[in-house]
Amino acid sequence: MESPNTNEQWPRPDSSQSFHTTQQTHASDGENVKNDPSDPIVTDVSFCPETLTTAKASALGYPTENTFKDDSITSSASSDDLEKGVAPVTVQKQIGANEIEKSNNEPAVGERGHHTANPSYSSSWRISVPPRDLPKLPVKRERRIWRGIRHNFFTVYQRLFATCCIVNVVAFIVLLAQHRHSRPWGPNRGDVATAAAANVLASFLIRQENVINSLYAICCATPWWFPLRFRRIVAKLYHFGGVHSGCAVSATAWFILFTALITMDYASGDYDQPGVMAITYVLLALFLSICIFAVPKFRIVSHNTFEAVHRFAGWIAVALFWVLILLVAKAASDMPGADSLGMTVVKSPTFWILLVITFFTILPWLRLRKVEAFPEVLSNHAIRIHFKYMKIGPILGLRISDNPLKEWHAFASIPAPDGQSFSLIVSDAGDWTKKQIMEPAHAYWVRGIPITGVLRMAIVFKRIVMVTTGSGIGPVLSMLVSHPMPCRLLWSTPNPENTYGENIMETVCKADPDAMIINTRASGRPDMVALAYHLYIQSNAEAVFCISNPNLTRKVVYGLESRGIPAYGPIWDS
Numbered sequence: 001m002e003s004p005n006t007n008e009q010w011p012r013p014d015s016s017q018s019f020h021t022t023q024q025t026h027a028s029d030g031e032n033v034k035n036d037p038s039d040p041i042v043t044d045v046s047f048c049p050e051t052l053t054t055a056k057a058s059a060l061g062y063p064t065e066n067t068f069k070d071d072s073i074t075s076s077a078s079s080d081d082l083e084k085g086v087a088p089v090t091v092q093k094q095i096g097a098n099e100i101e102k103s104n105n106e107p108a109v110g111e112r113g114h115h116t117a118n119p120s121y122s123s124s125w126r127i128s129v130p131p132r133d134l135p136k137l138p139v140k141r142e143r144r145i146w147r148g149i150r151h152n153f154f155t156v157y158q159r160l161f162a163t164c165c166i167v168n169v170v171a172f173i174v175l176l177a178q179h180r181h182s183r184p185w186g187p188n189r190g191d192v193a194t195a196a197a198a199n200v201l202a203s204f205l206i207r208q209e210n211v212i213n214s215l216y217a218i219c220c221a222t223p224w225w226f227p228l229r230f231r232r233i234v235a236k237l238y239h240f241g242g243v244h245s246g247c248a249v250s251a252t253a254w255f256i257l258f259t260a261l262i263t264m265d266y267a268s269g270d271y272d273q274p275g276v277m278a279i280t281y282v283l284l285a286l287f288l289s290i291c292i293f294a295v296p297k298f299r300i301v302s303h304n305t306f307e308a309v310h311r312f313a314g315w316i317a318v319a320l321f322w323v324l325i326l327l328v329a330k331a332a333s334d335m336p337g338a339d340s341l342g343m344t345v346v347k348s349p350t351f352w353i354l355l356v357i358t359f360f361t362i363l364p365w366l367r368l369r370k371v372e373a374f375p376e377v378l379s380n381h382a383i384r385i386h387f388k389y390m391k392i393g394p395i396l397g398l399r400i401s402d403n404p405l406k407e408w409h410a411f412a413s414i415p416a417p418d419g420q421s422f423s424l425i426v427s428d429a430g431d432w433t434k435k436q437i438m439e440p441a442h443a444y445w446v447r448g449i450p451i452t453g454v455l456r457m458a459i460v461f462k463r464i465v466m467v468t469t470g471s472g473i474g475p476v477l478s479m480l481v482s483h484p485m486p487c488r489l490l491w492s493t494p495n496p497e498n499t500y501g502e503n504i505m506e507t508v509c510k511a512d513p514d515a516m517i518i519n520t521r522a523s524g525r526p527d528m529v530a531l532a533y534h535l536y537i538q539s540n541a542e543a544v545f546c547i548s549n550p551n552l553t554r555k556v557v558y559g560l561e562s563r564g565i566p567a568y569g570p571i572w573d574s
Contacts, residue, residue, distance in 0.1 A: 164246025199251035241573030375440035394482030396450035412475035427471030480511035
């Protein structure tokens, strides 16, 4: 926070008048108490605004830039203090209250919500210090081992994944039972290929933009008078990635079976088609590589590699599938009494399934275009990119890239007040984002259509708490600006004003005038679970949403859900 300008922001008292500070605010409970004579804070100082210095301002008890920029302040916090969300003692003495207001007007003592403000200046946003006295967290439900199993191995994502696999296992058993006496042994090869193609289609569709937006639109229509338990389940829609991965793994399993069956036929001399065999094994290698690189550990270590394998291996697999269908149909049509090649292809269910897969593979790239961008560098850590090429709906994410064949990055859009433009907030989180900040581009590639994000499900609740850190404020503002609703906001980030600028700070305040904005440079990293629970109880909310890095998101969601509080946050595959 910048130090006040002595010629503009401070009041100009009469030169003969003394300025007295006779009260200070207790850091723990906000009560006004008399200064102790031994207190180091000066209690009677005469000054003229023209001679005011930073040292004198600190002596008077006002926060200055040194209050927030001195690294020794942050380092004075013990690990217990940080775990409890308590500010370092040095900070408490210097700021003297739970909140610090940023202002340009006359000094005033005010009160908003449950926090007592410093004698400071009226403003629209404030930096908060985590309150010392937080409500005690409830005891976690269930035994530790069962909690671990439920929240780590039986999440909605894993349940959807398991459901897809179980359905396919049942289908395999039924198919095997129907052909148990067939010669050659095993189910019909065409049926197995169709099952593999059907699972690939399901995996594609659940990731298609129009399908995702439609699912969100249906689920978000859930009325508030529905039981909270039902709404809690519906809000887990963003775990649909479990269907994607479950069907992809099942498709690979079906194709392994298909490969084994035609290998048996080829070895026995019943199927003399070396071309089909070669393409089949190449396809199997592509399927396996896609599945291996999609494993979370590999995906996190090298996301760019995962994305490249997923995209290019997928495209090659679709093309080879077409070749495989034509070769198999040609071999079938050459048999005595068989239909023509065209009729054989049209009668194959795999042909129609592959046709739909191809259409949805090409569709997003038909919408590929390069659009003008208007970068606004907020700091050396963040940039806000404005776009004017289209109107955008509420709570939507947009993929952008500077090279369409390489990496794509999705960001939440923040609609502009005029409704004709929108912006994205990009913070330094890697090589690509760092480049956008250091070398702002004036055009980006976009493809497909904007996709609805996790926070859209917040509207099925009457009151919510938003927890976010750093540039996670972007998706939160996308939600609250486009769909205002009763909400308490908790935002923890280093130097918020310097990093994100006054426009973002003002927008945060409009979304929640009582937003708890924590400068971690001044007060250290707070206990986000305890603070989220504090706001949840204080506002009588129905759910908590967390937008942060993966580790903190998991910690907050688990910390609340294990205590029976509805909590939501993006997962690795949402």
